[in-house]
Amino acid sequence: MINTSSPHDTRGIFARNLKLLMGEHGNVAELSRVLDVNRTQLNRFLSGESFPRPDILQRFCDHFNVDARILLEPVESLKGPTTGLKQELEKYGSGYNYEASGRLHDGFYIFWKLTYGRPQKGQSILTLVKTVDGIQTFSGYMPKASGTYFMPSDPQKRRAGGIIFPQDDGFSMLAFDPQGRRISLSFMEYGYMSRLYVGASYLSTGDTPNTQPYVPVAMQQLPPDAQHVLAAARDSGLRPLETIPPAIRELLLASPAYS
Numbered sequence: 001m002i003n004t005s006s007p008h009d010t011r012g013i014f015a016r017n018l019k020l021l022m023g024e025h026g027n028v029a030e031l032s033r034v035l036d037v038n039r040t041q042l043n044r045f046l047s048g049e050s051f052p053r054p055d056i057l058q059r060f061c062d063h064f065n066v067d068a069r070i071l072l073e074p075v076e077s078l079k080g081p082t083t084g085l086k087q088e089l090e091k092y093g094s095g096y097n098y099e100a101s102g103r104l105h106d107g108f109y110i111f112w113k114l115t116y117g118r119p120q121k122g123q124s125i126l127t128l129v130k131t132v133d134g135i136q137t138f139s140g141y142m143p144k145a146s147g148t149y150f151m152p153s154d155p156q157k158r159r160a161g162g163i164i165f166p167q168d169d170g171f172s173m174l175a176f177d178p179q180g181r182r183i184s185l186s187f188m189e190y191g192y193m194s195r196l197y198v199g200a201s202y203l204s205t206g207d208t209p210n211t212q213p214y215v216p217v218a219m220q221q222l223p224p225d226a227q228h229v230l231a232a233a234r235d236s237g238l239r240p241l242e243t244i245p246p247a248i249r250e251l252l253l254a255s256p257a258y259s
Contacts, residue, residue: 009141009158010071010233015048017075021064022046035059054227061226068108068229072128072139103190104164104171104197105221106130108229111140112248113217114258115238116203117210122244122252126232127219129164136164138173141236170199186217195221200257216255218248 022031028046032039037056044050051071052060061067066075111125127140139161162175170189177183183204188197196218203213222228241249252258 011045011048011051013074014051014071015046017066017070018046018060020075021060021066031063035063051230054225054230057226057230068226069128069130071229071233072126072141104129104136104166105195106136107224108222108232109138110220110222110232110236111217112220112244112252113201114212114215114241114252116212116215120212120215120241122239122241122249124232124236124239124244126229126236136166136171138162138164138175170197188217188219198251198255200255214257216252216257218251220248 022028028039028042031037032042035056037052037059041050041052045052051057057068057071061070064070106129109127109129111127113123113125114120115123125140125142127138129136129138131137139159142158142160160175160177162173165172165174167187170187173186173188175184175186184201185204186199186201188199191198197220198216198218201215201217203211203215222232241253244252
């Protein structure tokens with residue numbers, strides 16, 4: 001498997017968040033004592049050299065009153081107010097019901113896809129779905145090598161996401177490229193498989209050599225615990241097709257979008 005830099009990204013985001021939270025709650029020695037975490041190990045978390053085991057991550061979450069999103073999102077957004085997104089969207093589509101349908105649950109997912117570039121590879125992205133002011137949004141971090149072009153080293157510049165639009169038979173996901181270069185639109189169908197959605201994604205691009213603009217995708221919900229989220233974060237990135245879990249790979253390769 002080609003693991004581009006997702007673990008490094010996760011460590012960096014966690015380190016930044018931990019520094020900000022500690023600014024409100026004391027120093028290294030105090031936090032080490034309160035959470036019963038070795039001071040050397042805590043300094044490694046703060047420097048971005050490593051991230052904690054699931055049980056230790058839970059201690060941080062409980063102490064600072066945050067959740068596992070501390071791995072993916074700036075800490076400011078975990079405690080901030082809602083953005084008024086619903087009101088903003090209603091300016092452009094007053095006849096459309098943007099309200100989250102309840103069939104897609106908030107939480108962490110693995111977004112599986114084949115790359116737009118050729119030769120095609122597999123790609124997995126740890127993705128967070130959350131409802132903001134009644135509207136479902138999603139976000140995740142693209143690997144530095146996305147399959148079509150190389151992304152910046154700074155993970156904040158590779159943070160992608162967008163809006164989820166509920167439909168009768170599924171949902172659409174409008175994603176914005178972190179560099180503002182392209183937009184992708186995915187449609188996921190509700191099916192008989194619980195918490196697993198399959199569909200296709202279209203990349204807005206011209207006639208680009210070695211690019212397949214229409215690819216199969218799947219989205220798999222993770223159990224709501226830190227252990228599964230950490231494992232998915234470590235495993236995110238590009239990979240050969242044969243290393244995709246067999247059940248997911250079969251769904252992707254059986255899609256009409258695969259060619």
